[in-house]
Amino acid sequence: MARYIFITGGVVSSLGKGLMAASLAALLQARGYKVRIRKFDPYLNVDPGTMSPYQHGEVYVTDDGAETDLDLGHYERFTGVSARQSDNVTSGRVYQDIITRERRGDYLGATVQVIPHVTDEIKAFALADTDDLDFVLCEIGGTVGDIESLPFMEAIRQLRNELEPFQTLSVHVTLVPYIAAAGELKTKPTQHSVRELASLGIKPDVLLCRSEHEIPLGERRKIANFCNVRIESVIPALDAPSIYSVPLQYHQEGLDSEVLRGFGITDAPEPDLSRWDDVTDRYFNPEGEVTIGVVGKYVGLQDAYKSLNEALVHGGLANRVKVNIQWIDAEVFEQEDADITAQLEPLHGILVPGGFGERGSEGKIASVRFARERGVPFFGICLGMQMACVESARLAGHTSASSTEFGETDEPVVGIITEWMTEEGLQEREAGGDLGGTMRLGAYDAKLSANSHVSTIYGGATEISERHRHRYEVNGAYKDALEETGLIFSGMSPDGLLPEIVERPDHPWFVGVQFHPELKSRPFEPHPLFDGFISAALTQSRLV
Template sequence: MARYVFITGGVVSSLGKGLASAALGALLQARGFTVRLRKLDPYLNVDPGTMSPFEHGEVFVTDDGAETDLDLGHYERFTGVPARKTDSVSSGRIYSNVLEKERRGDYLGKTIQVVPHVTNEIKDFLAVGDDEVDFMLCEIGGTVGDIEGLPFFEAIRQFIHERPRGQCILMHLTLLPYLAASGELKTKPTQHSVKELQSIGLAPDVLVCRSEHPIPEKERAKIALFCNVRPDAVIPAYDLKTIYEAPLAYHREGLDQAVLDAFGITPAPRPNLTRWEDVMDRLTHAEGQVRVAIVGKYTQLEDAYKSIAEALTHGGMANRVRVKAEWIDAELFETGDPTAVLEGFHAILVPGGFGERGTEGKIRAAQWARERKIPYLGICLGMQMAVIEAARNLAGIKNAGSEEFDHEAGAKRFEPVVYHLKEWVQGNYKVQRSVGDDKGGTMRLGAYDAALKADSLVAQVYGATAIEERHRHRYEVDIRYREQLEEKGLCFSGMSPDGRLPEIVEHKGHPWFIGVQFHPELKSKPFKPHPLFADFVRAAVEVSRLV
């Protein structure tokens, strides 16, 4: 039976609960324990799949096809444990499940209430996979006191009391603001946050205090006294130069020891932090720098491409160089020459996205990279834009485009070399979709196999001819144009096992030009960089040496 650590936040949002949870998971692994991390989100969306990236950042996709919060990306990158559908739940999902049961008559005519029906549903979610790991780390989104989060806090209160004593602890993140005028840290917001927790029947065992300034011992003692925790369980959390310093930084401050002490695990196994020491060594001892242009449409919010940014960092670590990723709005050159903007970059990356806005700029970026022999990595929509560019400028299909853009405009304007995916094989089942389906959860989602051409660049990069990668899209490159495009040098080097769906394209004769329909960034980790990103950065390094 797993031990549970519930991670909550107070005072303000965006304190770094997800990062603290991921770092704690990594530290527990370093001590020889197995872990699984979960996220409970209070919002009423069933999942973040239909949310704008400006609202919620990127959508992280699991192998089994769940669209989840970006914090699950942190969990995977720090622990290497693949997330599952059962590791992410929202209020919307909980209420949806309860209402489905009510419609079926599962509650035998009872009046449906938050307590016990909603809270029981949350507790059932928490208990999934209880016997699989040593520690279950459960992060609750938002801050204590948010009205949306109350059912989750109540469910946790019940869950803790229903479990054997000592099986659950609570870790609470707060902010210690610094007042420059008086030159002191203020502990009162933390005290009020803990008081709010206590008012709903919860008490923290470990306090993690974010601060921009060192926390004096007397302030830590004061916090411990008024918040009813042990002094050594008040853990400072300072700003870091890189998120990958978090495991080592939290270990120095005693977070993992405080958690094990709260569970009464003594003597605690000694940690092996070699993995994280190597990660930091590669980050802090880079032997050069490359500039990569990310040409996208959500560039105002970097969290919209969080996994891509991290995967580029990992690719840099694999090559012992620093990757300077620069965000370029594709609309800057939708109608003009991109040279003034893209000149000086060592590689171009065009990420995924939805809708027509900015796509002409992405097509021009793909053309510029092809003609200048600059390394190009197109992901999802970025691959489709590369295919459209080749269709227009190499194969002579002047009005080549995507069915997505015609659907959006409500008029037929393009010859669709990219079309709406109507059916595909998932496991032993055929999945069918239509344009009029609901948007949420109806894409080709999760891990699918791909077969690679043995003599292709991408097979060389992977060192294999059979791979499995995660997808999130509802439009595909039309296989009917394959022969016409391959005659002009665009090789379809990766296909679905049944040969119907293009997975990877690459330009023959180009040093490094690859487009993939899937999202390789979702599987990259600092201690195991994804091979596509590692080789993409290697190719960028080669360009930088020629400049």
């Protein structure tokens, strides 16, 4: 029988509910329990697939092709449990499903209402596919009091009544701010937030109190008294020097023990936190450092490249080095007075990530050219690989080479893909169709050339599976012209039609991939491509 932990947030947004959920799940997992984490997002978009990264951060993609909230990346990185379509739901998706059934006549003429129809749909989502689990952690997006989240809160209230005693638990994440002028921590925001939650019929069992300062016993006792919880259930959550030290920090504060006590579990085994000890040791005790330049489009908001940032850190953990990331706006290199050499020469590696649209594309191509000519380790991901192919095509004499994503071109080295094969059969898309959910999404196999550099990176593998999210592909008609410049197509789709990986054997480390390897990297299992890239950057650092 699965037990359910409902995680809500109060006072302000961005308190780190997703990180808290991932850390708690990791602690329960370290005790031998089987866990899964789910995210309820109150916004009306069906999924974040069409939302700007500046609005929502990165779109995280699962193996089965779901476009989800970036918190699912935290879930996967901390637990190693691959997320699924059923692990993220939005109000938009809930209402879309209900309205579709209503139009079909499935409700037999009944009046469709928030209660019971919407709340029943949310409850069904929470309870689905949980038979083999010990704990299901359900994170509710937004802040208590938001009008958008009310149906989700009501669904939680109902579930806590409908399920067995000791089968549910509520964890509320709040803020205990420090007022510098008064020199005091203030507990009133937490009190008001808990009161707001209680007004919705939900009594929190555990309070996770975020703060920049130590929370003295007196303040914790005050919170416990006013919020009707045990003092042991008031868990301080201070700012941590690294997200990977958070599980250890929360364990030291007793979070996992208090949660288990709330379920009546007093004989749980002690957690095996050895892999987290190793991760933090590698992070805080590096034996060197490298500087990587990420030349992208959304560098103004690092959450837009959250998984990429963490995968680079993982590459550093694998090589026991600190990775310094310089975020470089690709548009800067498109200005007439841009000094590309001055900005890129000090770097030990250059990475051009994925993205959409023409803005900054020429700056990315210039970065590819610099890395190729100077022998600097280069890693191109998705659009980054496409720009590497465009740069090679121009090197081969196709001076107007470009992508049809940027407009009409006489040399479409990159073009929109309108059909491709999957395990379910042929997938077809229209160039002018809907944007949401119409890309090549999720895990696809690729075949690697024997004795290629990437085959070596993958430990001699000749077939891999990686996650995709893109609408455009490199045009195979240019394969021969590109290979004449030394750019080798070392990975292809199983049918041999779609280029998946390119590399330059005559370069110290030059790899472009059509997929997103950062989505499968873990702190305790760094992705081999990031491990190899940082290793090459470390070698480069010794030459500079």
